[in-house]
Amino acid sequence: MPPPTPRAGTPTPALDSDGNPVITTSGLTKVYRSRGREVTALDGVDLHVREGEVYGVIGQSGAGKSSLIRCVNLLERPTSGTVTVAGQDLTALAGRGPRAGRELRQARSRIGMVFQHFNLLSTRTVQDNVELPLEILGTSGKERSRKALELLDLVGLADKAKSYPAQLSGGQKQRVGIARALAGDPKVLLSDEATSALDPETTRSILQLLRDLNRQLGLTVLLITHEMDVVKSICDSAALMEQGRIVESGTVSELLATPDSELAAALFPVDGEAEGEDSTVVDVTFQGEAATQPVISQLARTYNIDISILGAAIDTVGGLQVGRMRIELPGQYEDNVVPIGFLREQGLQIDVVGQERPALVQEGAK
Amino acid sequence: MTWSQMQPLLSQACWDTLYMVGWSTLIAVVGGLPLGVLLVLTDRGGLLQNVVANKVIGQIVNVARSMPFIILMVALMNFTRSITGTTIGREAAIVPLAIGAIPFFARLVETAVREVDGGLVEAVQSMGGNTWTVVRKVLVPESLPSLISSTTTTIVALIGYSAMAGTVGAGGLGDIAIRYGYQRFETDLMWITVAILAVVISVIQFAGDFAARSLHRRGGRSGPAPKLRLLKAGVSSPAADVSKVA
Numbered sequence: 001m002p003p004p005t006p007r008a009g010t011p012t013p014a015l016d017s018d019g020n021p022v023i024t025t026s027g028l029t030k031v032y033r034s035r036g037r038e039v040t041a042l043d044g045v046d047l048h049v050r051e052g053e054v055y056g057v058i059g060q061s062g063a064g065k066s067s068l069i070r071c072v073n074l075l076e077r078p079t080s081g082t083v084t085v086a087g088q089d090l091t092a093l094a095g096r097g098p099r100a101g102r103e104l105r106q107a108r109s110r111i112g113m114v115f116q117h118f119n120l121l122s123t124r125t126v127q128d129n130v131e132l133p134l135e136i137l138g139t140s141g142k143e144r145s146r147k148a149l150e151l152l153d154l155v156g157l158a159d160k161a162k163s164y165p166a167q168l169s170g171g172q173k174q175r176v177g178i179a180r181a182l183a184g185d186p187k188v189l190l191s192d193e194a195t196s197a198l199d200p201e202t203t204r205s206i207l208q209l210l211r212d213l214n215r216q217l218g219l220t221v222l223l224i225t226h227e228m229d230v231v232k233s234i235c236d237s238a239a240l241m242e243q244g245r246i247v248e249s250g251t252v253s254e255l256l257a258t259p260d261s262e263l264a265a266a267l268f269p270v271d272g273e274a275e276g277e278d279s280t281v282v283d284v285t286f287q288g289e290a291a292t293q294p295v296i297s298q299l300a301r302t303y304n305i306d307i308s309i310l311g312a313a314i315d316t317v318g319g320l321q322v323g324r325m326r327i328e329l330p331g332q333y334e335d336n337v338v339p340i341g342f343l344r345e346q347g348l349q350i351d352v353v354g355q356e357r358p359a360l361v362q363e364g365a366k
Numbered sequence: 367m368t369w370s371q372m373q374p375l376l377s378q379a380c381w382d383t384l385y386m387v388g389w390s391t392l393i394a395v396v397g398g399l400p401l402g403v404l405l406v407l408t409d410r411g412g413l414l415q416n417v418v419a420n421k422v423i424g425q426i427v428n429v430a431r432s433m434p435f436i437i438l439m440v441a442l443m444n445f446t447r448s449i450t451g452t453t454i455g456r457e458a459a460i461v462p463l464a465i466g467a468i469p470f471f472a473r474l475v476e477t478a479v480r481e482v483d484g485g486l487v488e489a490v491q492s493m494g495g496n497t498w499t500v501v502r503k504v505l506v507p508e509s510l511p512s513l514i515s516s517t518t519t520t521i522v523a524l525i526g527y528s529a530m531a532g533t534v535g536a537g538g539l540g541d542i543a544i545r546y547g548y549q550r551f552e553t554d555l556m557w558i559t560v561a562i563l564a565v566v567i568s569v570i571q572f573a574g575d576f577a578a579r580s581l582h583r584r585g586g587r588s589g590p591a592p593k594l595r596l597l598k599a600g601v602s603s604p605a606a607d608v609s610k611v612a
């Protein structure tokens with residue numbers, strides 16, 4: 001299979017945001033050089049995260065996800081390309097030396113970040129950890145503790161203010177990490193595998209918290225993960241990274257509407273084996289209210305064909321109701337052009353399974 | 367020698383030793399702490415990466431550390447005189463003691479600071495903190511238990527060196543041991559000196575360990591508890607069966 005070409009996401013009305021890009025990277029490249037060896041971790045990444053959305057970047061280990069998110073607040077200096085956050089070109093603020101100048105530090109203080117391993121100071125209480133960004137901002141002591149307690153309340157840890165991180169569970173530590181990230185009133189929250197050190201149950205509660213914060217505070221969240229379930233449960237948009245490149249991106253509904261989208265297939269798999277040899281297998285995807293039931297039976301009646309349903313599922317992806325059905329039509333693809341056209345006319349998304357992957361069809365048809 | 371004769375000698379000697387060790391520890395900490403932190407910061411990949419500075423500081427520290435104390439004392443004689451106006455007595459002994467202890471302590475600081483999790487540094491950077499913030503809010507507080515242990519080690523080493531300083535008339539317990547124990551065969555007095563030294567060292571070591579441990583217990587680990595990482599925790603989707611509908 002040839003490498004998929006990047007598909008840029010366009011704003012859709014499905015998302016209630018004004019579509020302003022709040023994080024933009026263009027041509028972002030990062031090459032690590034160590035002892036003569038070069039590793040290209042990012043290879044021309046163009047990312048557009050719109051205001052108020054939860055954007056997930058998914059990819060395998062070593063794909064460059066961490067490099068990407070660390071380049072967004074310039075913890076890692078990009079080799080080339082630009083990063084713009086909330087209208088500010090951070091790469092221009094970075095200066096030449098390895099040290100972050102004043103302006104870049106100020107910009108960073110308006111970008112929250114949560115980490116896989118929480119990175120809480122063990123010698124400070126929970127409250128003092130949350131106060132740390134405010135100390136850096138120079139907020140007065142009284143205001144600091146008011147704000148910290150308010151944030152701890154927001155993440156549901158008001159009663160743990162005086163505890164030390166060592167006395168908390170992983171999920172509680174991450175809540176502290178999130179409260180701390182919010183202390184500077186950021187517009188943007190970056191999350192590098194925030195749930196990867198947590199069990200599935202705790203993962204769900206942390207994701208729910210991020211979702212709530214996204215809704216309540218209008219916070220834009222850029223998160224990276226290697227778990228499809230994370231994308232599935234909270235992301236409005238997603239991008240798939242492979243070897244330092246974004247190979248697919250867009251809103252969840254765009255992705256689901258994209259034929260052959262790897263992300264869509266992974267987000268929402270349907271399977272089912274073709275039964276007959278001489279048949280065409282079609283995946284029908286419908287979103288929202290689109291009703292398939294009358295369509296399928298109408299199809300059967302109109303063209304007088306036997307349709308077998310090989311598999312089907314309904315799920316919620318990124319807050320959207322999505323259904324997928326794999327059906328089998330008798331006859332070769334050529335014989336079914338008209339019925340397939342009919343389905344497309346009904347506003348359903350149709351992927352003919354194996355049309356572009358003949359090898360797979362042969363195997364499936366055996 | 368009777369106890370009433372020994373007692374004023376011993377209490378004066380104890381006082382002199384504590385005086386020398388106290389001041390030189392203070393100076394060693396004040397000088398060695400920044401030096402040790404600087405060794406970490408200027409190292410490759412550090413926040414103030416500067417390979418040349420790192421090599422130079424490292425080399426000076428190494429040479430100063432490996433210098434035998436007796437030689438350091440003699441070599442620094444002119445320097446000592448220019449500071450204290452004399453080369454004998456306890457004030458004069460503080461100068462070589464402190465200068466010998468600074469690189470010793472700096473290396474211990476370096477080791478302690480290196481132990482601090484880089485993720486914490488990154489967290490503070492992501493909040494907009496600068497290098498000084500990182501030092502003040504992360505490197506020093508997070509390595510405090512180790513720094514306290516390092517101070518204890520330094521104090522104990524300085525007690526040993528201060529006994530040598532006694533041989534050049536700095537007073538203190540080492541001086542007593544040499545003058546009375548060695549030159550006048552007052553073995554009783556010498557053994558009492560040894561006992562006092564043993565007690566002093568034990569008390570300091572105990573106090574230092576206790577302080578380091580209680581700080582450590584309060585803080586504890588900040589990393590995640592080692593959890594079983596479920597590989598591809600594929601939570602199966604609550605897939606409703608649509609085929610019935612069709």
Ligand SMILES: Nc1ncnc2c1ncn2[C@@H]1O[C@H](COP(=O)(O)OP(=O)(O)OP(=O)(O)O)[C@@H](O)[C@H]1O
Nearest residue numbers: 032034039041060061062063064065066067068226
């Ligand atoms: N500081 C570094 N020096 C050299 N190479 C690095 C450095 N950081 C990352 N790399 C390399 O860059 C590539 C991308 O790494 P990155 O950490 O961004 O991947 P990732 O997608 O976050 O992976 P994971 O899911 O395992 O965290 C890898 O090949 C990695 O070895």
Ligand SMILES: [Mg+2]
Nearest residue numbers: 065066067193
């Ligand atoms: Mg990573």
